[in-house]
Amino acid sequence: MAYSEFDIIKNFLATSDLSFSRGGVELGIGDDAAIIKPPLDQNLVVSLDVLASGVHFPSDAEPDVIARRALGVNLSDLAAMAADPLCFTLGLTIPEINENWIQQFADGLSTVARKFNCPLVGGDLSSGPLQIAIQVHGLVPEGQATLRSGAQIGDSILVTGTLGDAAVALLGLGYQSHLDSNLELLGWADPQPLFERYFSPSPRVEFAIGCRGLVNAAIDISDGLLSDLSHILRASGFGAEIEEVTLPFSTTAQACLSEKMLLQACLNGGDDYELCLVVSQDLKDRVFQAAKKFDLPLTEVGIIKDVDGVRLKARDGTMVAVKSDGYIHF
Amino acid sequence: MAYSEFDIIKNFLATSDLSFSRGGVELGIGDDAAIIKPPLDQNLVVSLDVLASGVHFPSDAEPDVIARRALGVNLSDLAAMAADPLCFTLGLTIPEINENWIQQFADGLSTVARKFNCPLVGGDLSSGPLQIAIQVHGLVPEGQATLRSGAQIGDSILVTGTLGDAAVALLGLGYQSHLDSNLELLGWADPQPLFERYFSPSPRVEFAIGCRGLVNAAIDISDGLLSDLSHILRASGFGAEIEEVTLPFSTTAQACLSEKMLLQACLNGGDDYELCLVVSQDLKDRVFQAAKKFDLPLTEVGIIKDVDGVRLKARDGTMVAVKSDGYIHF
Numbered sequence: 001m002a003y004s005e006f007d008i009i010k011n012f013l014a015t016s017d018l019s020f021s022r023g024g025v026e027l028g029i030g031d032d033a034a035i036i037k038p039p040l041d042q043n044l045v046v047s048l049d050v051l052a053s054g055v056h057f058p059s060d061a062e063p064d065v066i067a068r069r070a071l072g073v074n075l076s077d078l079a080a081m082a083a084d085p086l087c088f089t090l091g092l093t094i095p096e097i098n099e100n101w102i103q104q105f106a107d108g109l110s111t112v113a114r115k116f117n118c119p120l121v122g123g124d125l126s127s128g129p130l131q132i133a134i135q136v137h138g139l140v141p142e143g144q145a146t147l148r149s150g151a152q153i154g155d156s157i158l159v160t161g162t163l164g165d166a167a168v169a170l171l172g173l174g175y176q177s178h179l180d181s182n183l184e185l186l187g188w189a190d191p192q193p194l195f196e197r198y199f200s201p202s203p204r205v206e207f208a209i210g211c212r213g214l215v216n217a218a219i220d221i222s223d224g225l226l227s228d229l230s231h232i233l234r235a236s237g238f239g240a241e242i243e244e245v246t247l248p249f250s251t252t253a254q255a256c257l258s259e260k261m262l263l264q265a266c267l268n269g270g271d272d273y274e275l276c277l278v279v280s281q282d283l284k285d286r287v288f289q290a291a292k293k294f295d296l297p298l299t300e301v302g303i304i305k306d307v308d309g310v311r312l313k314a315r316d317g318t319m320v321a322v323k324s325d326g327y328i329h330f
Numbered sequence: 331m332a333y334s335e336f337d338i339i340k341n342f343l344a345t346s347d348l349s350f351s352r353g354g355v356e357l358g359i360g361d362d363a364a365i366i367k368p369p370l371d372q373n374l375v376v377s378l379d380v381l382a383s384g385v386h387f388p389s390d391a392e393p394d395v396i397a398r399r400a401l402g403v404n405l406s407d408l409a410a411m412a413a414d415p416l417c418f419t420l421g422l423t424i425p426e427i428n429e430n431w432i433q434q435f436a437d438g439l440s441t442v443a444r445k446f447n448c449p450l451v452g453g454d455l456s457s458g459p460l461q462i463a464i465q466v467h468g469l470v471p472e473g474q475a476t477l478r479s480g481a482q483i484g485d486s487i488l489v490t491g492t493l494g495d496a497a498v499a500l501l502g503l504g505y506q507s508h509l510d511s512n513l514e515l516l517g518w519a520d521p522q523p524l525f526e527r528y529f530s531p532s533p534r535v536e537f538a539i540g541c542r543g544l545v546n547a548a549i550d551i552s553d554g555l556l557s558d559l560s561h562i563l564r565a566s567g568f569g570a571e572i573e574e575v576t577l578p579f580s581t582t583a584q585a586c587l588s589e590k591m592l593l594q595a596c597l598n599g600g601d602d603y604e605l606c607l608v609v610s611q612d613l614k615d616r617v618f619q620a621a622k623k624f625d626l627p628l629t630e631v632g633i634i635k636d637v638d639g640v641r642l643k644a645r646d647g648t649m650v651a652v653k654s655d656g657y658i659h660f
Contacts, residue, residue, distance in 0.1 A: 026373060030565070031478050032410035032549060033377035033468070038368060043356060046451075047363035048465055050421035052458030080362035091380035091421070091463045121376075124463075128382030133421045133454075133463035135378055138363070148361050219362060235360075 005125045012102045013090070017110040019120045024139065025087050027121075034121035036087065038139055045083035045138040045145060049074045053130035058175055061199075063101045066132065067108030068200045073222065074136040075116055075203035076273040080220040082146045082208045083138030085118035093128030116205060146208070150216040151236035151278040157302040158287065160204050160274045162250040163225055164262055167269030169198035172256070183264055189255040201273035208275060210290040217278040224268040225301075226310060226322060229276055236278075239307035242322075244314050248299040259315075267322065278304060335455045342432045343420070347440040349450045354469065355417050357451075364451035366417065368469055375413035375468040375475055379404050383460035388505055391529075393431045396462065397438030398530045403552065404466040405446055405533035406603040410550040412476045412538045413468030415448035423458030446535060476538070480546040481566035481608040487632040488617065490534050490604045492580040493555055494592055497599030499528035502586070513594055519585035531603035538605060540620040547608040554598040555631075556640060556652060559606055566608075569637035572652075574644050578629040589645075597652065608634060 009029070013019065019029045027035035038044045051070045053059045061069075071088065078085055090109070094101070113119055118136070171184065172191025185191060208218070217236060219228045225242075233239055247266050257265060279287050284300075291298035305311075312322045343349065344359045351358065357365035368374045381400045383389045391399075401418065408415055420439070424431070443449055448466070501514065502521025515521060538548070547566060549558045555572075563569055577596050587595060609617050614630075621628035635641075642652045 027475070027477070032407045033375045033413070033466075033475075035411075035470075035475055036374040036376060037472070038374065044366040044368065044374060045363045046366060046419060046465075046467070048419040048421050048452060048463065049454045050423055050456060050458070050461075050463055052423050052456065052461075055423075055456060055458050077362045081365075083363070089376060089378040089465060091378050093380055093382050093385075093461060122378060124379045126380060126382065126385060128380070128385050128461060129459040131380075131382075131423060131458060131461055131463075133378065133380055133461075135376075135419060135465045136363075137376070140365075142367070145357070145363075145365055147357070 008097065008102055009125060012106045013120060015106070018106055018113055022087065022117060022119050025119065025121055029120060029122050034089065036137060041142050042139045043142055043145065045078060045081045045140055046135060047074060047077035048133065048135040049077065050131060050133045058173070063105040064108030065199045067105045068112050070132040070134050071109055071112040072201040072203055073273060074134045075118070075205060076201060076220040076222070078136050078138035079203045079205045079208040079275060080146065080218050081138065081140060082144060082212045082218070083140040084209055085116040085205060086137045086139050087119050087121040088134055088136045090120055090123035091133035092123070092125050093131045095127065095130060144212050146215050146218040148217055148219055148232045148235035151232055151238055151304045152216055152280060153238055153304055153306050155216055155278045155280050155304040156284050156300050157229065157240060157242070157304065158277045158279055158298055158300050159221070159225065159248065160207065160291070160296055160298055161272070162248045162253065162297065163221065163272050163274060164253050164265030164269050165194045165197040165250050166271030167265035168253045168256045169194040183261050185256050186258065191252065191256045193252045194250065198271055203273060204275045204296065207290060207294045207296050210294060211277070211287055214283045214287050215277050215279055219276050221272045221274045221276055223270040225276060226267040229310060232276070232278060233309070238304050239309050239311070240302050241305050241307065241311045241313060242302035244312055246299060246301045248297060338427065338432060339455055342436045343450060345436070348436055348443055352417065352447060352449050355449065355451055359450060359452050364419065366467060371472050372469045373472050373475065375408060375411045375470055376465060377404060377407035378463065378465040379407065380461060380463045388503070393435035394438030395529045397435045398442050400462040400464050401439055401442040402531040402533055403603060404464045405448070405535060406531060406550040406552070408466050408468035409533045409535045409538040409605060410476065410548050411468065411470060412474060412542045412548070413470040414539055415446040415535060416467045416469050417449050417451040418464055418466045420450055420453035421463035422453070422455050423461045425457065425460060474542050476545050476548040478547055478549055478562045478565035481562055481568055481634045482546055482610060483568055483634055483636050485546055485608045485610050485634040486614050486630050487559065487570060487572070487634065488607045488609055488628055488630050489551070489555065489578065490537065490621070490626055490628055491602070492578045492583065492627065493551065493602050493604060494583050494595030494599050495524045495527040495580050496601030497595035498583045498586045499524040513591050515586050516588065521582065521586045523582045524580065528601055533603060534605045534626065537620060537624045537626050540624060541607070541617050544613045544617050545607050545609055549606050551602050551604045551606055553600040555606060556597040559640060562606070562608060563639070568634050569639050570632050571635050571637070571641045571643060572632035574642055576629060576631045578627060
């Protein structure tokens with residue numbers, strides 16, 4: 001059977017698993033556009049990310065992995081703004097119709113969409129090199145979105161989860177790192193427990209919403225702690241001091257990389273989709289309480305200072321200026 | 331100079347020409363997400379379209395043409411919903427950085443963005459095969475969006491402008507038509523006056539807003555009158571009768587194609603981005619008045635009937651059932 005784009009949308013995407021109804025969405029998939037009605041006193045937060053085959057995911061990745069990753073990294077942007085996921089649109093270009101591929105892709109999307117109560121409401125499907133454009137829409141009470149620009153001198157810098165895991169996973173999966181070409185796994189450790197950290201990022205949405213009103217600035221760590229923290233610093237007009245000894249690593253990552261390479265993976269590896277939060281001293285305890293409530297590791301790694309860029313206090317106590325070497329997308 | 335994605339965004343996209351401020355946009359380009367605050371009693375209408383090189387535009391097209399076309403076809407979806415353009419996001423993947431290309435692309439976007447007061451508020455830029463994903467956001471007073479599903483028996487079917495022009499332009503530009511392979515230009519006519527009709531569609535936004543509350547159903551003609559009208563018919567549960575003799579053609583299109591091929595181009599050619607409106611008899615005059623106000627040709631081409639699909643009353647008076655052969659995107 002020859003499928004038209006309309007058949008595919010009807011059979012695989014406009015399904016109750018994926019384009020389910022949800023308050024705030026007046027009209028979903030199937031017309032020229034979707035209609036959203038944000039509740040009173042709520043702002044709408046929107047973010048669009050594109051994932052290209054061979055650039056943002058390995059070209060031989062499984063369709064459900066691509067889908068989970070694509071929606072996950074977009075939802076991570078909503079978490080950075082402390083927004084509650086509302087719905088998403090999808091622009092999918094695929095080289096050819098493969099019913100099985102589409103079904104698995106839709107299943108992957110549905111898993112994440114259901115988890116975050118964030119239905120598909122529209123988009124576009126056509127022929128072309130494999131790319132996934134997703135725009136997520138979230139709600140946040142007026143004035144409560146967390147921006148990059150609110151960091152103050154003396155604020156603590158906190159990060160969720162562990163860092164560098166996705167870089168280890170990529171190496172373990174056999175893909176070349178964009179980092180130091182010397183970055184390689186120690187032979188005797190098994191990186192497999194970290195594969196899901198790359199395949200299926202966990203956007204820290206619940207925690208971010210739980211911290212509304214407590215955080216001065218936030219960003220999600222997509223390009224490495226250094227690159228992403230630098231966005232906060234530039235937007236806020238300050239610098240930062242980070243302590244190497246405090247940086248949170250998983251035991252698997254620690255087993256897989258030398259100490260020096262682990263630091264590289266954390267600072268510049270990217271793809272972790274954890275949150276970097278900047279919090280004033282008097283509210284820090286409450287942010288840690290929120291993390292505990294959601295059973296999410298949270299670590300203080302540094303402080304906002306009136307310096308240029310980022311300084312790292314190394315394990316031996318020396319202070320070094322570090323230059324961002326986060327992933328540049330060209 | 332090696333440009334990073336952040337340099338390009340800062341220098342070419344986050345400019346006052348393109349990401350200008352506008353009421354309803356609380357936060358534009360530069361954070362993890364943009365923030366939109368729809369005015370009270372307005373709904374937000376969103377539509378995402380992807381244009382892939384070699385599929386939706388010729389791979390050798392000029393960057394400003396690609397940009398104008400990409401934003402134009404998206405705004406046409408807002409016109410179909412009678413929504414007022416608010417802002418847009420852009421997901422651009424390009425194979426390599428070319429400063430000159432980006433500047434021209436940004437200029438093309440800016441021309442359309444300024445015309446419709448619809449600034450760029452965010453998005454994503456990265457390496458990959460040339461594709462442009464654009465999501466447009468529009469405002470419409472609660473309950474006044476025009477859907478596909480409201481057509482009633484006895485309603486008139488109206489179309490704006492002239493049809494088939496873009497198909498003629500594509501042939502004139504030397505690109506193969508997806509239509510009947512016999513579709514070819516008559517040798518002695520010059521299709522050049524129609525090239526802009528393909529390159530730079532004119533979304534019928536002002537007219538659509540002027541007709542709010544007067545129209546039972548609407549769609550923009552992107553895949554050909556037959557295919558797009560069929561979406562309305564399926565959504566509304568009726569059929570339609572079209573009169574060939576009433577179909578509006580430009581003099582250039584009439585000079586360039588035989589009568590038979592002209593009908594093909596109109597019914598199945600697509601890319602015209604005119605509006606197809608379904609209007610009850612008692613409101614028809616007011617819709618024609620609105621068209622006159624905006625100096626927009628408007629033509630009655632048929633009527634909604636309780637029949638299956640679309641019947642065409644040919645020039646010789648015979649009635650034929652026509653099958654949709656609109657562009658299928660695979």
